[in-house]
Amino acid sequence: MRHRVPNDVQEEHAFVVEAGEAGKRLDKFLSDRLADLGVSRSRISQWIRQERVRVAGALCLQGKTKVLNGQKVVLLAPSLQSGIKPEVGPVEVVYSDPDVVVVNKAAGVTVHPGTGCESGTLVHHLAALYPELARFDGERPGVVHRLDKDTSGLLTVALNESARLALTRSFARREVDKEYLTLVHGRPEAEGTVDHPLGRDPQSKIRMAVVPRGGKEALTRFKRVWTSPDGRVSLLRVRILTGRTHQIRVHMAYLGFPLVGDALYGPQAQAAFQRSRPLLARLAKHHMLHAWRLAFPHPRSGRMVCCEQAMPKAMWRLVLGCGRRVQRVGLTGMPGCGKSALLSELSDRGVLTWSADQEVRALYAPGGDGADLLARRFGDEILDDSGGVDKKALLARMQSRPGLHREVEELIHPLVRHRLEAFWTQTGNFRLAVAEAPLLFEAGWSAAREFDVVVGVHCSRRVRRARLQASRGWSESMLSGLESWQWTPRAKLSRCQFIVPNDEDRHMLARRAEMLMELLRRRRLRQIRSLWQDLQVYRHSRAVLDP
Numbered sequence: 001m002r003h004r005v006p007n008d009v010q011e012e013h014a015f016v017v018e019a020g021e022a023g024k025r026l027d028k029f030l031s032d033r034l035a036d037l038g039v040s041r042s043r044i045s046q047w048i049r050q051e052r053v054r055v056a057g058a059l060c061l062q063g064k065t066k067v068l069n070g071q072k073v074v075l076l077a078p079s080l081q082s083g084i085k086p087e088v089g090p091v092e093v094v095y096s097d098p099d100v101v102v103v104n105k106a107a108g109v110t111v112h113p114g115t116g117c118e119s120g121t122l123v124h125h126l127a128a129l130y131p132e133l134a135r136f137d138g139e140r141p142g143v144v145h146r147l148d149k150d151t152s153g154l155l156t157v158a159l160n161e162s163a164r165l166a167l168t169r170s171f172a173r174r175e176v177d178k179e180y181l182t183l184v185h186g187r188p189e190a191e192g193t194v195d196h197p198l199g200r201d202p203q204s205k206i207r208m209a210v211v212p213r214g215g216k217e218a219l220t221r222f223k224r225v226w227t228s229p230d231g232r233v234s235l236l237r238v239r240i241l242t243g244r245t246h247q248i249r250v251h252m253a254y255l256g257f258p259l260v261g262d263a264l265y266g267p268q269a270q271a272a273f274q275r276s277r278p279l280l281a282r283l284a285k286h287h288m289l290h291a292w293r294l295a296f297p298h299p300r301s302g303r304m305v306c307c308e309q310a311m312p313k314a315m316w317r318l319v320l321g322c323g324r325r326v327q328r329v330g331l332t333g334m335p336g337c338g339k340s341a342l343l344s345e346l347s348d349r350g351v352l353t354w355s356a357d358q359e360v361r362a363l364y365a366p367g368g369d370g371a372d373l374l375a376r377r378f379g380d381e382i383l384d385d386s387g388g389v390d391k392k393a394l395l396a397r398m399q400s401r402p403g404l405h406r407e408v409e410e411l412i413h414p415l416v417r418h419r420l421e422a423f424w425t426q427t428g429n430f431r432l433a434v435a436e437a438p439l440l441f442e443a444g445w446s447a448a449r450e451f452d453v454v455v456g457v458h459c460s461r462r463v464r465r466a467r468l469q470a471s472r473g474w475s476e477s478m479l480s481g482l483e484s485w486q487w488t489p490r491a492k493l494s495r496c497q498f499i500v501p502n503d504e505d506r507h508m509l510a511r512r513a514e515m516l517m518e519l520l521r522r523r524r525l526r527q528i529r530s531l532w533q534d535l536q537v538y539r540h541s542r543a544v545l546d547p
């Protein structure tokens with residue numbers, strides 16, 4: 001009878017059983033002899049069943065058959081070459097040994113070939129560096145887990161079959177600790193878990209979605225590590241306990257915090273980001289997701305291999321860019337202390353400035369919103385001939401009716417605050433912006449949301465009184481009347497981070513303005529340094545094998 005020889009036979013391996021091997025099972029004998037090639041026992045059993053093995057000239061279909069001393073065992077194995085043609089290309093190896101290699105995949109690189117991507121993938125480049133990968137068949141040589149094309153970070157690849165099996169087992173048993181870093185729009189809770197099944201989006205062929213029925217179980221945990229001062233962007237550490245397609249992207253978008261750069265799951269947030277921070281948005285060409293930490297038991301020794309990979313440059317530059325915003329300084333103090341004088345010294349030195357009193361003047365001008373509101377409340381007699389607010393008349397009313405000043409403030413302060421908010425959004429590339437507001441604390445603007453720092457100007461009442469008398473002709477009763485509507489000097493100054501004394505002349509005030517600018521600059525640098533320190537751990541790479 002003629003034996004059927006598989007027609008794809010490519011390689012013949014012939015061995016003679018030695019005395020020490022006699023009595024071994026055939027499959028065990030072959031797997032020991034082929035160990036260097038990284039061929040698994042299950043692959044050998046398959047070959048035996050496929051009639052590829054002859055013992056002493058006879059076809060043998062039983063792996064359990066015992067081999068005898070001196071017998072010739074011939075295996076007609078299919079080619080052990082993989083379908084991947086090695087290509088020289090960039091690969092950043094983070095860790096490697098004879099069994100396993102860990103690489104830092106760049107965003108935009110596909111891991112293995114698939115439809116529409118036949119060459120130039122990471123495994124093509126790896127095959128050029130590690131010829132042993134050619135022993136795997138198929139198009140995913142050594143690949144034991146995956147990273148999406150646009151996700152960057154750590155990827156483990158097995159270099160032989162037994163390592164592949166061991167690593168696949170470790171992943172299945174969740175012995176692998178894999179953590180991602182991601183930048184999302186908005187400010188999620190300090191930490192959270194998303195437990196919603198995922199399936200194909202019924203409305204789109206390319207999207208996944210949280211689906212009410214028929215989805216696959218999906219569990220994502222995150223911790224927020226940093227949020228930009230304007231609350232627009234946060235950096236998260238994320239672990240996924242299941243590995244569904246686009247899991248992190250879909251789950252975070254579902255919570256309302258899509259990934260920065262993710263036009264598929266966060267098109268609106270991305271468009272808004274592009275509008276408000278066009279230069280920064282250019283850094284987010286793809287979604288900001290980076291597999292930064294990977295720890296797995298070594299497939300041979302079982303010792304943990306721990307790798308950490310710094311976040312990519314574009315992601316770090318985005319964090320820094322979003323972390324750096326104009327320093328918002330509030331300036332306040334008692335009437336006549338010299339707020340406007342200090343503001344003009346700062347403005348002369350290139351600082352961007354804003355003044356509540358000037359905004360009130362604009363609001364009170366003919367046709368202004370303030371004039372309109374006050375006229376509706378008090379009638380046209382509060383307006384002068386041009387249609388603007390008659391400030392003398394208004395002040396006289398405020399002084400004559402106790403409590404009326406509060407009513408005026410309640411009408412006017414929201415308008416002023418609105419203009420202050422608009423001012424913060426128009427600070428362009430300025431590092432420092434100072435907003436003068438006599439009633440900053442009284443109006444409730446002291447919250448950290450409005451200002452990074454509040455500066456108080458102080459000078460003795462005697463000096464204030466004299467200056468106001470000389471410059472504005474204010475009487476003692478005028479001054480004390482306005483003061484009675486304000487907090488005391490002590491209450492104001494105790495809430496300020498910096499105090500600028502102003503009892504001396506203008507020359508001295510100019511020097512103090514320069515000193516203040518220097519102190520504010522140092523404070524800005526300290527804040528940037530502390531951001532660097534807080535996020536230091538995500539900017540360094542290391543690979544260690546635990547003892």
Ligand SMILES: CC(C)(COP(=O)(O)OP(=O)(O)OC[C@H]1O[C@@H](n2cnc3c(N)ncnc32)[C@H](O)[C@@H]1O)[C@@H](O)C(=O)NCCC(=O)NCCS
Nearest residue numbers: 335356357360391394395405409412416438439482485486
């Ligand atoms: C009282 C008004 C008519 C006086 O106008 P005028 O042009 O003469 O002075 P100006 O607006 O430049 O204010 C001068 C100083 O007065 C003091 N002052 C002004 N308004 C108030 C007030 N409501 N309570 C206490 N002090 C005040 C501040 O120290 C201010 O710097 C005017 O300030 C006003 O309408 N104030 C109510 C709105 C307000 O609270 N403005 C303060 C800034 S938000």
Ligand SMILES: Nc1ncnc2c1ncn2[C@@H]1O[C@H](COP(=O)(O)OP(=O)(O)OP(=O)(O)O)[C@@H](O)[C@H]1O
Nearest residue numbers: 335336337338339340341438467471504505506509
């Ligand atoms: N160091 C100084 N030396 C001399 N004059 C000064 C000095 N500082 C301020 N002045 C003058 O004192 C007056 C009051 O100062 P300024 O208008 O700056 O005070 P303010 O705090 O803005 O007061 P208000 O709250 O009433 O608007 C102005 O005429 C100003 O030119």
